[in-house]
Amino acid sequence: MFRVLKTEGRARRGEFTCAHGTVQTPVFMNVGTQGAIKGAVSALDLKEIGCQVELSNTYHLHLRPGDEVVRQLGGLHKFMGWDGPILTDSGGFQVFSLAGLRKIKEEGVTFASHIDGRRIFMGPEESMRIQSNLGSDIAMAFDECVENPATYEYAKASCERTLRWLERCVTEHGRLNALPDTVNPAQMLFGINQGATFADLRVWHMKEIAKLDCDGYAIGGLAVGEPTQVMYDIIDAVEPHMPADKPRYLMGVGTPSNIIEAVARGVDFFDCVMPARNARHAKLFTWSGALNIKNEKYKLDDRPIDPGCGCPVCRHFSRAYLRHLFVAGEMLAMRLAVLHNLWFYNELAARIRQALDGGEFAAFRAEYAQKLTGQL
């Protein structure tokens, strides 16, 4: 269930309800690929840093520990100790970016596991069954994320196939939800718009998938190397054709600036590995721009990472201590940096919501869209 509470221009302030709770949107989802967040962050920590939705990867959990194992243990919520909403991706992106020796046919994709080279087949039905076993609140449709750049011909054939795959996903998802022993009978399904950087393909595909009445719609296949303005242009082209009463999710995006700009273009859901990956490289977000905490100038700096931040790290530890942990190679450096950066992204979404609530999103966008991505 999704309700738009308020709008400002195309930006939307909404509320999304699923089996494990109500999510305030716009929302940033926190990525826990294998049922754990990189940097020694657990589900208990997610509660502390303002996470509303956890995102796990179907491909990874299928390989390890196996979705049948997770199912036997009561589903992913119970397995990882997180009782809030969970979104699982379809496995498609990893199959096309991580696995080896791919062979795409109409029925699905055969690929080699990146762990042990084992040959695995995944198609729309397999992806739905895996996600059903995981019991996530939101399942994502199985799609092909084409490489950038792609030829028009390939992109057209691919997004036609992705449409046929979505039809099969809808059918199989409905069947699985109705089984008596399904883990989460209220699991929702989001369709994914594809079409590479070709606006006409994107619009055609969006119109077609909108007819299938999914619970939400995602824009996939962006932020894969194309210029940022191309990404914004695609959103501008597709957005008018996305159902206004369904949540909209821009997959794998992005910088703080990208998120603000996409909210301005009508997007509600986000996820990105950037806060965690930057944290592991000692790059920390602040409300005045990003900083590299390993820099010599922080050696004696007893201020928190961001004096304006209320995260557990900023409330207890100094820049000098964080720098020491990185220089000394302590695992704790990763944890504290990831906690701070994830808090920052969750807080960014919270401030966007606050601005929308107050009718001040335009001012917020003007103040922060560029500033947050700069280097201190």
Place this chain on the structure above:
Amino acid sequence: MFRVLKTEGRARRGEFTCAHGTVQTPVFMNVGTQGAIKGAVSALDLKEIGCQVELSNTYHLHLRPGDEVVRQLGGLHKFMGWDGPILTDSGGFQVFSLAGLRKIKEEGVTFASHIDGRRIFMGPEESMRIQSNLGSDIAMAFDECVENPATYEYAKASCERTLRWLERCVTEHGRLNALPDTVNPAQMLFGINQGATFADLRVWHMKEIAKLDCDGYAIGGLAVGEPTQVMYDIIDAVEPHMPADKPRYLMGVGTPSNIIEAVARGVDFFDCVMPARNARHAKLFTWSGALNIKNEKYKLDDRPIDPGCGCPVCRHFSRAYLRHLFVAGEMLAMRLAVLHNLWFYNELAARIRQALDGGEFAAFRAEYAQKLTGQL
């Protein structure tokens, strides 16, 4: 200030007060070598897992970030965000076990940093100055920890020199505490008994250092490869000559069984890297023995690591999840395993105290001394 509250045989239930709080003994101190606990565990976590005393290493902090840096940032408590008692070792053990190209003279030791090979000199005065800069509650005397096995002649010459070094430590420590800008003017100093595995040297040395009226006394240079019974025999020989009104610390020991047996022989303080190191190798302690969580048999086991354990890990996560984290190579595996094992050691000390309070330590020892070190 140390008070023995109760005894049972030679075992002592005590209370130790220093600048940052009162410690209930027997106590297990949690090792945070570089001002952080291995496995992404912070000072905030130490509060959650029942830690009373944090132990940091003078050698490591002298090299990184440098004790002058820590001093300028207000001392180690402020630097690492831990407001409870801290003990710092003297640097001696690391100089003799970790650093390269050692050259021992009467004045002290010249050695090469294990990080960058830089030549460094450390003698009693340098060790006291570093620990004064760190501002720990308990400073340890600078000693030589001889290799095992050692010849009688070498051990004798070494522990005579360690005695002369202790005299210099006492003098320098007193001078530093009296300086107007010292970080912790109430810092205490513990002397360290040496003498390898030669009971007569150990006893002679203990009698000599007892005359110097330190705030507490440690037995050093044990658990370095000698048979366990030899360690117990040395404690039996030395203990009658340790001042009864001062706390006693057995350095770097040991297994749960070692700790119970040493408490039975009159020891009050312990530290060991074993709980954290075992955790990193997936070996977890329980009240029925140790288990290796990577074992296939835990794949579908939804019980906590130890059903009788109240730690944050056992309250929230299953064996199956822990196993998955280890198999999948998630950093979170280390954190959860270290938290559990440190809790176990802190709880072991708490149960020993409880047994002593109730006059039931003999029964506790009979039940657990062997059981806890066994393999499930």
